[in-house]
Amino acid sequence: MTVRVEHDYYGVPIWLMKDYLTQLGGHKTAEDTLEGDGWRAELRKAQRRHIGSLSVGGATVVFTGEQSILDALFEKLHWKTLRGGG
Numbered sequence: 001m002t003v004r005v006e007h008d009y010y011g012v013p014i015w016l017m018k019d020y021l022t023q024l025g026g027h028k029t030a031e032d033t034l035e036g037d038g039w040r041a042e043l044r045k046a047q048r049r050h051i052g053s054l055s056v057g058g059a060t061v062v063f064t065g066e067q068s069i070l071d072a073l074f075e076k077l078h079w080k081t082l083r084g085g086g
Helices: 014-023 067-081
Strands: 002-010 027-030 033-036 039-045 049-051 054-056 058-066
Touching (some): 014 058, 014 067, 039 067
Antiparallel strands (some): 002 058, 027 033, 033 039, 039 058, 049 054
16 A cells, blocks of 8 residues: 655755665656655655754655555665754
């Protein structure tokens, strides 16, 4: 069964997320869309988060695919998106 999962990655700009997904086997099918073996990712700018005077942007990614395939992708992507300091 195909599922749809949306994740926000704050501190990761769209260009960097595209690079990460390409490293994980994705290829560009449209300006902000990549597809890999059994998954698809549509990217857009994340809504900025404000904490006091600090403002942080990033990428929102909508993934579609089989849950088991996405779980394996998320495990690998998690290590790429870790950010020092938080």
